[in-house]
Amino acid sequence: MDNKKYYYKIYGLTLASDYEFSQFVRLEEQPQETDIEFVYGGIPDFVYPLIEEGYYKGIKKDQMWFYNSAGLFYIHDRKTVNFIEYNKGTVDDAALFFPGLCLAVLLWYRKMxxxxxxxxxxxxxxxxxxxxxxxxxxxxxxxxxxxxxxxxxxxxxxxxxxxxxxxxxxxxxxxxxxxxxxxxxxxxxxxxxxxxxxxxxxxxxxxxxxxxxxxxxxxxxxxxxxxxxxxxxxxxxxxxxxxxxxxxxxxxxxxxxxxxxxxxxxxxxxxxxxxxxxxxxxxxxxxxxxxxxxxxxxxxx
CATH class of the missing domain: 3.40.50.300 (P-loop containing nucleotide triphosphate hydrolases)
Known part of the structure; x- marks a missing residue:
């Protein structure tokens, strides 16, 4: 992953992403503020011991983490999805879950x-x-x-x-x-x-x-x-x-x-x-x- 940010318009919101999505509608100019963010890294430390104990997801009000064969995801604060590749998945594999599953959870938290x-x-x-x-x-x-x-x-x-x-x-x-x-x-x-x-x-x-x-x-x-x-x-x-x-x-x-x-x-x-x-x-x-x-x-x- 490089350090470049990409900006998109999706579901009426501005998105800042560490990952480039060719299928999203790209913004021509960087917005002054963004509504939601996809951030590579930043998975909190409390997640890993829970995975070792056999948990595959954790849920609180307006907060959720889960993992699968492609990535590990942490959705929180009605704004941010932190992610990394996981198990045998690549970054590209993990990113496949953003347009559907991750956005569905994040936008539900935003009352959509x-x-x-x-x-x-x-x-x-x-x-x-x-x-x-x-x-x-x-x-x-x-x-x-x-x-x-x-x-x-x-x-x-x-x-x-x-x-x-x-x-x-x-x-x-x-x-x-x-x-x-x-x-x-x-x-x-x-x-x-x-x-x-x-x-x-x-x-x-x-x-x-x-x-x-x-x-x-x-x-x-x-x-x-x-x-x-x-x-x-x-x-x-x-x-x-x-x-x-x-x-x-x-x-x-x-x-x-x-x-x-x-x-x-x-x-x-x-x-x-x-x-x-x-x-x-x-x-x-x-x-x-x-x-x-x-x-x-x-x-x-």
């Missing part, structure tokens, strides 16, 4: 709702295509982009409540696609960066299909894969809307039993569920229902 889903601008509306890994979000997002939609965020949507409205902020102009989608879209992997810790996906530039302005969220489409006889799709009403929003929170699996929605977090979840249309789509993985789902989404925007 982090939804596991892609954010798209379509027909002058802003929608989220949400779902668990393997639900088909990337396939749907790719096909919607072919139909004229613009990408705001690929797999992690960040939403802030501002003056009573819920605003989604653009992430960066890159989409991650699985190998079957790469082949389906006739893309050459020789020119693409592989994300080996995310189901062996590849990063595809969306600079020409990127919407770089914050926008009010209008609708969320939750996609689930289940053992259903046929495709089901419906708009959700009442208290079930809140349950869908909570189910779509990105980082709950990481916190496990430690995860809790604080009262002000719940207020945001309730507000979002009240203000936007929410649809649930259940599909059978063995059935080809792609066009039917796309038509349903477009007809309900």
């Amino acid at each position: 709702l982090m939804i596991h889903g892609a954010c798209l601008r379509i027909k002058d509306k802003t929608i989220i295509v949400a779902g668990d890994s393997g639900a088909g979000k990337s396939t749907l997002t790719t096909e919607l982009i072919k139909r004229g939609a613009l990408l705001m965020a690929d797999d992690l949507t960040g939403i802030l409540m501002e003056n009573g409205e819920f605003i989604s902020y653009p992430a960066f102009p890159v989409q991650k696609l699985c190998e079957d989608q790469i082949q389906h879209n006739n893309l050459d992997t020789a020119n693409l960066r592989q994300v080996k810790y995310d189901l062996n996906k590849y990063e595809v530039s969306r600079e020409n299909e990127f919407y770089d302005k914050p926008a009010k969220v209008d609708a969320l489409f939750r996609v689930d894969v289940k053992d259903v006889e046929e495709l089901t799709k419906q708009e959700i009403t009442g208290a079930d809307k809140l349950k869908v929003v909570i189910d779509c929170i990105f980082i709950s699996w990481l916190f496990n039993e430690y995860f809790r929605i604080e009262p002000d977090d719940m207020v945001r979840c309730i507000g979002l569920s009240n203000q936007i249309a929410i649809h649930r789509i259940c599909r059978n993985k063995k059935q080809n229902t792609l066009n039917e789902i796309l038509d349903y989404i477009e007809s309900n925007v």
Whole structure:
């Protein structure tokens, strides 16, 4: 690692980083102040004895550390992620976890709702295509982009409540696609960066299909894969809307039993569920229902 700092705009915030991210939106000039920082080194001493005792993560209010096969990360003060390479990982391997996991935790601490889903601008509306890994979000997002939609965020949507409205902020102009989608879209992997810790996906530039302005969220489409006889799709009403929003929170699996929605977090979840249309789509993985789902989404925007 060199001593150079790199500066970016991401989720409406200014980022100072010791690591260079080719996929992020770079700032042409160094900002006077930065909102968040990625800093190489600086892991506190108390972490290492805990690792030796068998812990792989530690959580306090607005503070978290964890390690995996690529890196060791310490997220704190609603501002900073300290990191080093770890185990058999390299610095480049560790950096793969910044755009998703690390940012999801850090921005949640900054009171941004982090939804596991892609954010798209379509027909002058802003929608989220949400779902668990393997639900088909990337396939749907790719096909919607072919139909004229613009990408705001690929797999992690960040939403802030501002003056009573819920605003989604653009992430960066890159989409991650699985190998079957790469082949389906006739893309050459020789020119693409592989994300080996995310189901062996590849990063595809969306600079020409990127919407770089914050926008009010209008609708969320939750996609689930289940053992259903046929495709089901419906708009959700009442208290079930809140349950869908909570189910779509990105980082709950990481916190496990430690995860809790604080009262002000719940207020945001309730507000979002009240203000936007929410649809649930259940599909059978063995059935080809792609066009039917796309038509349903477009007809309900």
